[in-house]
Amino acid sequence: MKISLYNTMGRTIQEFKPINEDSVGFYACGPTVYNYAHIGNLRTFIFEDILKRELTHSGYNVNHVMNITDVGHLTGDGDDGDDKLAKTAKETGKSAMEIAKFYTAAFKKDFNALNMIEPNTWCKATDHISDMIKLIQRLEKGGHTYQSGGNVYFSIDTFPEYGKLASLKMDDLQVAVRDDVSEDLNKKNPKDFVLWFTNSKFGEQQMMWDSPWGRGYPGWHIECSAMSMKYLGESFDIHTGGVDAIPVHHTNEIAQAEAATNHKWVNYWIHGEFLLTDSGKMSKSKGEFLTLQLLIDKGYDPMDYRYFVLGGHYRTQIKFSFDTLDIARKNRLSIVSRIQEMLDNGAKKIEITSENATSLAQEFDESCASNLNMPKALAVLWKTLKSDKISDSEKYSLVLYFDQVLGLRFEEVKKSEKEELSDELESLLIERTQAKKNRDFGRADEIRDELDKLGYVVKDTAKGPVLSKKL
């Protein structure tokens, strides 16, 4: 099946054609590990996971690389900033390495909890300093750099295509610095950016390395260019990130990579939109943000959040609210209980062969392949669950097939087991059944209320009463 994707480079939906027939090189901008990831960050990673799953589902062998930024990510503009990790370290009294290690582990925990498939390669910035230095040297030889005020800068005037991803024009760039951003007088062009720092206003950094330009540390943008080329080659297929990366980070990455190699670097740039709250964007710098753990603490399953994210297209902003998350949970649990019911009725995984089932599979695949239209894909899932034209086994098999892309852990749904009820619950249930038999409905309803208080709901099914935990 042909996959079409919205390419930020060109701003159009394009048919995906990889450089090599069967394999895809895929670089995803990873987290900066100076704090917990918030659920807005995680939305982007879920979108990337869906993209990766869809490519795999369509038969491509995906080589997925994700970086971990553990140095050099400034909090402010140019020289005016401070390394985020160093800043957090200063505030907490821990070493930058300790901070990075701690939040990397926290990130991976969230990553796994959301059922995201791990990259083939995780790469840490601090493990690749020499690769970055080599790339800067290459740029230096090509005449794309200059030194000023102790730092090495990239000169955007040496790269005529600068800004093509963000549709920036050179004229705009000259006046692009806003009033509220202090100008770095070392720069020839206000949009030039630092490749290597030796001179920080913030005194001794914890993490410094020797380089041809002196002891210091790399700029943020050079990390991704250097690491992606190391693992995926000097041209590869897909590079993803959040929309915020378009005008600066990815724009600068392109400048570095293409100025160094003199040829096109990445074919498809795919960006995920933001998750918003009532007051706008969720942001780490504002201090308050929701983490996955917080949702878990409130009783949500990580899959509830994943379902919530799948409910909106990756290129539209979605507004987070607990009301909407509740609906996502309800939907998801409804699907799970339908699956369980199928299994209880003896449904098994089988080959999908009937015409009706095949056409549902086709419809699902087309939705995913059409620029990852997951809301539509979920509609096909519901259509499948409600269809009376296919058998339970076909239904179940389709659900598992869909879940290769959805990643909602439907394969983990098991037959309902006779739950181990406490003696108290057991006897209440028996008493209620007896009361009903004796047409003592007053007592029966009393018991139902008692069970409700204990957090259980009674369902009177054809096979007798079933007790399930209240949601």
Add this chain to the structure above:
RNA sequence: GGUGCCAUACCCAAGCGGUAAGGGAACGGUCUGCAAAACCGUGAUGCAUCGGUUCGAAUCCGAUUGGCACCUCCA
């Protein structure tokens, strides 16, 4: 100041020129001692507003209104 994006029923949300997917809520029904669950059914003559293009527009163009993001760090 500059640059983009968005506006679809009570809520969330697809749709990208051919006559409005899906889910939730609500309402009606079947079932039930009554409920819950489940199942069946109902729901926008209209897609912010006003113009325009077209045989045909939620979809294209222009204007207006409202919301958001980016041009510092951010997913």
